[in-house]
Amino acid sequence: MADAAQPKPGTNHPFAQEAKSFTPEDEATLRESLKRCSPSTFEAAVQFRKTGNPEHLPAVVIGVIERFVEPDLRVKLKDADDDLRLIEDLGIDSLTMMEIVILVEEVLEMSINNEELRNLRTVGDVKMFIDCKVRGLPLPQPTKFLPIEHIATVMPIQPPFLFLNEGSVSSSGANAKYKITGQEFFLQGHFKDNPVMPASIMLEALGQLAVLYLLEGLTPEPGKVVNSSQIFFTGCEGVRAHRVCRPGDILTLSIKPKRTKMPLATFEGSIRVGQEKAAIVEEITLTFGFSDAPVQPVENNGVNGVGHEKTKSAGEPSRVSADS
Numbered sequence: 001m002a003d004a005a006q007p008k009p010g011t012n013h014p015f016a017q018e019a020k021s022f023t024p025e026d027e028a029t030l031r032e033s034l035k036r037c038s039p040s041t042f043e044a045a046v047q048f049r050k051t052g053n054p055e056h057l058p059a060v061v062i063g064v065i066e067r068f069v070e071p072d073l074r075v076k077l078k079d080a081d082d083d084l085r086l087i088e089d090l091g092i093d094s095l096t097m098m099e100i101v102i103l104v105e106e107v108l109e110m111s112i113n114n115e116e117l118r119n120l121r122t123v124g125d126v127k128m129f130i131d132c133k134v135r136g137l138p139l140p141q142p143t144k145f146l147p148i149e150h151i152a153t154v155m156p157i158q159p160p161f162l163f164l165n166e167g168s169v170s171s172s173g174a175n176a177k178y179k180i181t182g183q184e185f186f187l188q189g190h191f192k193d194n195p196v197m198p199a200s201i202m203l204e205a206l207g208q209l210a211v212l213y214l215l216e217g218l219t220p221e222p223g224k225v226v227n228s229s230q231i232f233f234t235g236c237e238g239v240r241a242h243r244v245c246r247p248g249d250i251l252t253l254s255i256k257p258k259r260t261k262m263p264l265a266t267f268e269g270s271i272r273v274g275q276e277k278a279a280i281v282e283e284i285t286l287t288f289g290f291s292d293a294p295v296q297p298v299e300n301n302g303v304n305g306v307g308h309e310k311t312k313s314a315g316e317p318s319r320v321s322a323d324s
Helices: 022-031 040-049 054-068 069-076 094-109 125-137 148-154 200-217
Strands: 142-149 166-171 172-180 224-226 232-241 250-261 265-272 278-286 290-292
Touching: 022 040, 022 094, 040 054, 040 094, 054 069, 054 125, 094 125, 125 166, 142 148, 142 200, 148 166, 148 200, 166 200, 172 200, 172 278, 200 232, 200 250, 200 265, 200 278, 250 278
Parallel strands: none
Antiparallel strands: 142 166, 166 172, 172 250, 224 290, 232 278, 250 265, 265 278
């Protein structure tokens, strides 16, 4: 905790939000607000209000979300999976989301604009959003959820050698899932009468997720895009396998960028099965290149084609693609 209290370079205090006085009356009010939350949630909220330390925020956010989730779904939050979707996985509708926001505002003494909530789709999104608000940092780009149809469209790797069933990409990394069906071609010989997912294939899956991050999460210089035909594996370090993975297992893959400077991108990655660690890689490095972004056709009286660009009235928003 001593390290957490060190000031950031260029600042005069440890955290973006200064700790305020916290009276017994404040504690009583906070206890009343969180009376339906766990004791650990209340304690984390007390510590945040006393110290202003953002390290206590995840416990507060998870505790508040848990308060509004149906009892049979709360076990999912115990896994601390930031990729959990608020609607699909936790059953949180827009009205419940507003209740969560109101309680977070009350507990953390902050204000949240309704418009800022539009892109919050996962538990990780909410945690990152609250952390950035408290620290006074720019809000991150929303998580993009990518079904297999989209992944297969953008990835240079294709079935039967594509080991991503679904994915999500944010500014901080990428996550994906892959279910071992038992029908994979390599399991016919690995091993005889004892099908086991090769560790080399699990490493390949992490590499594919890193490729997906470069294509969907990296922001190139203006006028450029990452060229999918110029992404290649160059090396890895610190690979360790911790668990045998068999047909029926669902692999949860995660990568985070460590260094990205064209032509090299280095990531750290991990694979879990439930809460069990299956494999980790300290560094996986890819080489990549840029190409010119496709020229978008201009509009001519509502028809795409060559011609004069339609005059845009003041205040009219620019058009964006459905995938942006």
